Amino acid sequence: MDAAAPPWLVYCGVDPVRFSSPRSNRVSIRTRTRPVLAVATDPKPTRKTPSQSSPSNNNVNGSSKSSLSKKSVNGVSTRMGDVSQEIKRVRAQMEENEDLAILMRGLRGQNLRDSQFADDNIQLRLVEVDESSEFLPLAYDPASISAYWGKRPHAVATRIIQLLSVAGGFLSRLAMDVVNKKVKENEVARAIELREIVTSLGPAYIKLGQALSIRPDILSPVAMMELQKLCDKVPSFPDDIAMALIEEELGQPWQEIYSELSSSPIAAASLGQVYKGRLKENGDLVAVKVQRPFVLETVTVDLFIIRNLGLVLRKFPQISIDVVGLVDEWAARFFEELDYINEGENGQLFSEMMRKDLPQVVIPRTYQKYTSRKVLTTEWIEGEKLSQSTESDVGELVNVGVICYLKQLLDTGFFHADPHPGNLIRTPDGKLAILDFGLVTKLTDDQKYGMIEAIAHLIHRDYPEIVKDFVKLDFIPEGVNLEPILPVLAKVFDQALEGGGAKNINFQDLASDLAQITFDYPFRIPPYFALIIRAIGVLEGIALVGNPDFAIVDEAYPYIAQRLLTDESPRLRNALRYTIYGKSGVFDAERFIDVMQAFENFITAAKSGGGENLNGDMAELGLLQRQADISFPRFLPSESQSKQPVQTRAALGFLLSEKGNFFREFLLDEIVKGIDALSREQLVQIMSVLGVRNAAPVFSLVPTVGPFKPAGLLPSITEEDRVILNNVQKILEFLTAGSAISTSSSQGVNVAQVIQELLPVLPGISARVLPELISRLSSRVLARLIRDTFL
Numbered sequence: 001m002d003a004a005a006p007p008w009l010v011y012c013g014v015d016p017v018r019f020s021s022p023r024s025n026r027v028s029i030r031t032r033t034r035p036v037l038a039v040a041t042d043p044k045p046t047r048k049t050p051s052q053s054s055p056s057n058n059n060v061n062g063s064s065k066s067s068l069s070k071k072s073v074n075g076v077s078t079r080m081g082d083v084s085q086e087i088k089r090v091r092a093q094m095e096e097n098e099d100l101a102i103l104m105r106g107l108r109g110q111n112l113r114d115s116q117f118a119d120d121n122i123q124l125r126l127v128e129v130d131e132s133s134e135f136l137p138l139a140y141d142p143a144s145i146s147a148y149w150g151k152r153p154h155a156v157a158t159r160i161i162q163l164l165s166v167a168g169g170f171l172s173r174l175a176m177d178v179v180n181k182k183v184k185e186n187e188v189a190r191a192i193e194l195r196e197i198v199t200s201l202g203p204a205y206i207k208l209g210q211a212l213s214i215r216p217d218i219l220s221p222v223a224m225m226e227l228q229k230l231c232d233k234v235p236s237f238p239d240d241i242a243m244a245l246i247e248e249e250l251g252q253p254w255q256e257i258y259s260e261l262s263s264s265p266i267a268a269a270s271l272g273q274v275y276k277g278r279l280k281e282n283g284d285l286v287a288v289k290v291q292r293p294f295v296l297e298t299v300t301v302d303l304f305i306i307r308n309l310g311l312v313l314r315k316f317p318q319i320s321i322d323v324v325g326l327v328d329e330w331a332a333r334f335f336e337e338l339d340y341i342n343e344g345e346n347g348q349l350f351s352e353m354m355r356k357d358l359p360q361v362v363i364p365r366t367y368q369k370y371t372s373r374k375v376l377t378t379e380w381i382e383g384e385k386l387s388q389s390t391e392s393d394v395g396e397l398v399n400v401g402v403i404c405y406l407k408q409l410l411d412t413g414f415f416h417a418d419p420h421p422g423n424l425i426r427t428p429d430g431k432l433a434i435l436d437f438g439l440v441t442k443l444t445d446d447q448k449y450g451m452i453e454a455i456a457h458l459i460h461r462d463y464p465e466i467v468k469d470f471v472k473l474d475f476i477p478e479g480v481n482l483e484p485i486l487p488v489l490a491k492v493f494d495q496a497l498e499g500g501g502a503k504n505i506n507f508q509d510l511a512s513d514l515a516q517i518t519f520d521y522p523f524r525i526p527p528y529f530a531l532i533i534r535a536i537g538v539l540e541g542i543a544l545v546g547n548p549d550f551a552i553v554d555e556a557y558p559y560i561a562q563r564l565l566t567d568e569s570p571r572l573r574n575a576l577r578y579t580i581y582g583k584s585g586v587f588d589a590e591r592f593i594d595v596m597q598a599f600e601n602f603i604t605a606a607k608s609g610g611g612e613n614l615n616g617d618m619a620e621l622g623l624l625q626r627q628a629d630i631s632f633p634r635f636l637p638s639e640s641q642s643k644q645p646v647q648t649r650a651a652l653g654f655l656l657s658e659k660g661n662f663f664r665e666f667l668l669d670e671i672v673k674g675i676d677a678l679s680r681e682q683l684v685q686i687m688s689v690l691g692v693r694n695a696a697p698v699f700s701l702v703p704t705v706g707p708f709k710p711a712g713l714l715p716s717i718t719e720e721d722r723v724i725l726n727n728v729q730k731i732l733e734f735l736t737a738g739s740a741i742s743t744s745s746s747q748g749v750n751v752a753q754v755i756q757e758l759l760p761v762l763p764g765i766s767a768r769v770l771p772e773l774i775s776r777l778s779s780r781v782l783a784r785l786i787r788d789t790f791l
């Protein structure tokens with residue numbers, strides 16, 4: 001361990017959790033469940049006030065001394081030797097107790113706000129601690145927070161008075177608005193006031209305000225818009241405190257780690273502030289995020305107060321908002337956000353997931369060695385905010401962002417839940433950088449697949465199924481009578497689908513219409529979905545500036561098509577089948593083409609974004625297109641011998657591939673049905689073209705009856721046949737578009753001709769599709785012959 005590390009850390013051999021009560025100078029080592037020992041300094045260390053601190057402390061090349069006191073101490077204290085004895089005892093205890101040791105190693109780096117231990121000369125006193133109320137928890141635990149603040153009524157009362165003095169005026173004005181029925185009229189003014197108050201109340205309220213700003217089921221649109229401006233515009237804290245925290249957290253003065261560090265933060269957020277620096281060890285440019293001091297203390301007292309207020313409100317049934325539930329839900333996330341080690345790991349994980357398929361997305365690398373619970377060192381990302389960029393590729397980068405977020409939502413399930421405009425950067429080389437992984441949400445398979453199923457149902461306007469999807473997706477509680485909600489939802493969706501269908505849905509409008517339902521029906525916007533709405537809202541907002549016609553679902557559709565076509569899970573297979581056949585089970589050629597077209601768009605976009613660097617699944621799909629970009633001889637009906645190379649399309653490449661097996665089945669079924677509907681003469685021709693040499697003899701076996709010859713038996717084409725033939729023709733037209741093969745005919749369906757011309761000349765078909773087609777055709781032809789001839 002480093003020489004500059006606190007001595008007891010050296011003795012323990014692990015970084016135990018250190019913790020303290022905010023107003024005492026006592027430090028404790030504890031596990032998540034129980035304290036192990038406590039260490040107290042005497043007196044409290046002193047910090048230089050901001051005015052005392054020399055600006056050169058933080059200069060990029062300046063020198064800095066720890067701002068913590070190095071003075072020796074008065075009062076009750078134990079000499080260092082005793083401390084080491086005690087440490088040895090604890091260490092022995094830990095060695096005996098493997099679980100404890102593992103637990104403490106797992107909690108490594110979760111350090112105390114004060115740096116009592118940074119000074120070798122400091123004298124320490126060891127005290128046994130057994131009151132759990134001495135500690136604030138590191139993971140959200142309302143009971144521990146209650147126990148802690150319950151023992152500090154004075155501090156709580158002071159905070160309540162402070163809150164009331166700031167918020168009292170606002171609340172009374174709001175009450176007057178209600179009494180005077182002027183809520184609507186004064187909505188904007190109150191929303192602005194609310195934002196200002198929230199900013200002045202500190203990190204807990206700023207974060208809570210941000211969380212509420214995406215809840216259309218709780219706030220009015222005006223209030224939401226105002227609170228969304230809370231995007232972390234808060235004053236910075238003194239730099240010398242930040243430098244001292246770096247030293248305490250990382251165990252050495254910042255100058256030992258960074259050769260440069262900006263003299264002031266380049267950004268200050270509600271929980272931390274960010275400096276630009278350079279690593280001493282290799283010269284890499286880095287961003288160093290340092291957490292605000294006392295965040296845990298200031299936030300937990302507010303949580304304690306709001307939660308208790310919520311408990312009181314629960315006694316009034318006419319108040320429908322469950323404040324306790326909201327606080328608990330939010331606080332659990334908030335505690336995760338406080339742990340920068342977690343944030344760094346999230347970033348790494350996210351980067352691995354994206355690197356594979358989306359090389360246009362950049363995630364800053366985490367320097368774990370220089371990261372602790374309160375200090376995060378990551379690669380510096382050069383660039384400008386995407387929302388402020390005037391480069392011509394902003395639209396493309398928004399589309400990359402859409403794909404990236406869809407991939408998180410529908411594929412990896414690991415969702416970056418804090419995509420405010422400040423976290424989306426356009427790098428100078430035209431890539432999209434995503435910052436800040438403090439807040440991530442993990443989606444379950446049920447949620448991922450449920451969303452895709454709902455989209456498939458939406459495409460078919462199958463509202464009864466969508467209502468069931470909403471139950472699965474946690475919008476509607478289990479067991480609720482769905483009948484009254486169905487017509488309401490149907491109306492909302494009909495409205496959304498008006499003028500252009502699913503692809504032109506305005507997602508934000510739809511979300512706010514859905515939010516309206518929450519007021520009258522047992523329908524809610526689940527928290528994970530609120531985050532999705534926000535993420536999509538941010539991307540939509542950026543895109544709409546440059547392109548007023550931007551329709552997010554339209555942009556998303558190619559990715560959804562790709563998911564449907566390539567995911568082999570049974571649920572998505574069903575969703576794909578449903579997309580093509582709908583509830584009625586009738587093949588829908590338009591839908592088939594639509595999905596294929598969208599898939600091609602996806603491939604084109606993926607290829608243009610990732611170029612030759614594509615790998616993973618998408619690379620495979622890109623390769624499919626290259627395979628499909630093959631030329632084949634052109635056969636024109638009128639000039640059958642004139643051959644020239646023609647390009648075919650990615651859709652066909654996919655259909656011929658291993659991955660396209662499942663989807664090909666649909667097509668083959670339809671083609672076989674199409675051929676089945678043709679005249680017998682055409683059938684024979686096709687069969688022989690396909691290489692079924694014995695087709696004609698089969699026909700010739702059929703006895704001639706009167707003036708009819710078997711090959712001349714023309715079955716009458718029914719209306720159903722006509723639909724099938726039409727379908728086949730449409731699909732073939734689509735698949736051969738760009739080739740010179742003519743699939744359309746002024747006399748109507750020209751399927752036989754197309755099949756005869758197309759099938760034998762497509763490379764790859766003979767290997768894979770023909771045997772499947774022939775085997776189906778053979779049995780059907782035989783069955784048809786028997787039917788036509790003998791029945």
Ligand SMILES: Nc1ncnc2c1ncn2[C@@H]1O[C@H](COP(=O)(O)OP(=O)(O)OP(=O)(O)O)[C@@H](O)[C@H]1O
Pocket residue numbers: 232266267268269270271272273274286287289337364378379380381382422423435436437438
């Ligand atoms: N790796 C980086 N490279 C360049 N700039 C960065 C980097 N990390 C952060 N920043 C800048 O700092 C700002 C704030 O960082 P970040 O979003 O990580 O903080 P935050 O998570 O909002 O803070 P808090 O958790 O306290 O709310 C970013 O919007 C960006 O401008």
